[in-house]
Amino acid sequence: xxxxxxxxxxxxxxxxxxxxxxxxxxxxxxDYPWRRTHDPYAVLVSEVMLQQTQIATVLGRGFFLRxxxxxxxxxxxxxxxxxxxxxxxxxxxxxxxxxMLRETAREVIxxxxxxxxxxxxxxLDLPGVGRYTAGALRAFAFGxxxxxxxxxxxxxxxxxxxxxxxxxxxxxxxFIWDTAGLLADEDRPRSYHAGLMELGQRICRxxxxxxxxxxxxxxxxTRDPQLLPAKKPRxxxxxxxxxxxxxxxxxxxxxxHCERGKRRQGLWKLPTRTAEEVSGLSMVSESRYSITxxxxxLRVYTGGTAxxxxxxxxxxxxxxxxxxxxFRRVVETLVGEI
DNA sequence: CATGCGTGGGC
DNA sequence: TGCCCAAGCAT
Numbered sequence: 593x594x595x596x597x598x599x600x601x602x603x604x605x606x607x608x609x610x611x612x613x614x615x616x617x618x619x620x621x622x623d624y625p626w627r628r629t630h631d632p633y634a635v636l637v638s639e640v641m642l643q644q645t646q647i648a649t650v651l652g653r654g655f656f657l658r659x660x661x662x663x664x665x666x667x668x669x670x671x672x673x674x675x676x677x678x679x680x681x682x683x684x685x686x687x688x689x690x691x692m693l694r695e696t697a698r699e700v701i702x703x704x705x706x707x708x709x710x711x712x713x714x715x716l717d718l719p720g721v722g723r724y725t726a727g728a729l730r731a732f733a734f735g736x737x738x739x740x741x742x743x744x745x746x747x748x749x750x751x752x753x754x755x756x757x758x759x760x761x762x763x764x765x766x767f768i769w770d771t772a773g774l775l776a777d778e779d780r781p782r783s784y785h786a787g788l789m790e791l792g793q794r795i796c797r798x799x800x801x802x803x804x805x806x807x808x809x810x811x812x813x814t815r816d817p818q819l820l821p822a823k824k825p826r827x828x829x830x831x832x833x834x835x836x837x838x839x840x841x842x843x844x845x846x847x848x849h850c851e852r853g854k855r856r857q858g859l860w861k862l863p864t865r866t867a868e869e870v871s872g873l874s875m876v877s878e879s880r881y882s883i884t885x886x887x888x889x890l891r892v893y894t895g896g897t898a899x900x901x902x903x904x905x906x907x908x909x910x911x912x913x914x915x916x917x918x919f920r921r922v923v924e925t926l927v928g929e930i
Numbered sequence: 931c932a933t934g935c936g937t938g939g940g941c
Numbered sequence: 942t943g944c945c946c947a948a949g950c951a952t
Contacts, residue, residue: 793947
């Protein structure tokens with residue numbers, strides 16, 4: 593690992609560190625659509641979309657601008673129905689985020705007279721807004737002092753300070769957040785925090801970083817960045833099978849099932865069945881996908897019967913429904929084979 | 931504190 | 942290819 597020599601502790605030379613970072617950012621910053629606005633509503637939409645979701649996903653498929661066209665302000669989002677809301681979120685995953693975003697729009701109207709609060713505690717009270725998102729709103733929407741720690745920032749700080757402990761237990765998180773607070777530039781929150789994240793995204797990458805291009809290499813203590821950050825061991829992956837039906841009636845309608853639970857309400861799938869219920873039916877599709885700690889084999893069969901809660905959907909409405917991606921892929925394939 | 935919640939980029 | 946993991950949050 594070729595890397596600049598450590599010269600100064602960033603905590604002891606905070607202003608120099610901040611200047612180096614902000615100077616680099618001002619020259620090299622990427623032009624993202626959410627950086628062209630300070631509207632707290634638009635900033636919140638971007639931050640929620642970007643939770644655990646890569647920029648390329650949000651940007652490349654146009655989610656951000658499309659969502660703002662559909663729901664340009666808190667009033668329109670507060671009034672959104674499930675169908676339109678989930679359709680705008682389809683493909684992004686973590687669908688609960690969309691519902692909480694709408695709930696936040698409603699609370700901004702009912703509890704804050706339609707104007708986003710600027711105090712940290714008030715922001716943290718909003719549904720779906722945790723300490724990262726609250727800090728991001730403080731810095732990027734309001735230009736106020738903040739502490740902003742995402743996965744990028746945690747990695748950068750662990751390397752800068754050569755923090756070898758795991759960063760995802762309570763003591764590791766405390767170290768990262770405390771250090772982030774000590775390093776933060778209170779006069780230039782926008783450039784500093786966006787710069788620290790963009791540094792982590794582009795230079796101080798996971799795995800082998802591009803240390804020779806790093807603007808703050810002189811403030812970085814670690815000698816082997818590729819070993820950091822340390823994390824707790826991952827949970828083991830479990831293989832599971834999922835069985836579903838592909839059933840069409842004489843009118844060309846397809847049997848579907850709308851999720852009723854609190855978490856995934858409004859998302860549509862093919863009706864799922866137990867292994868016993870599909871025994872003897874002929875399989876028309878087999879696919880695999882990963883979800884959290886599960887590797888799922890999804891098999892779809894023709895035959896079977898409708899059950900309580902299943903819904904017949906007209907063929908021309910089928911692809912309008914919001915579905916989880918694995919089911920959307922299967923449905924699009926099977927529709928194409930008709 | 932552990933777990934559930936999606937998806938796709940990149941190596 | 943299989944695996945890591947990404948601008949987290951709620952429970």
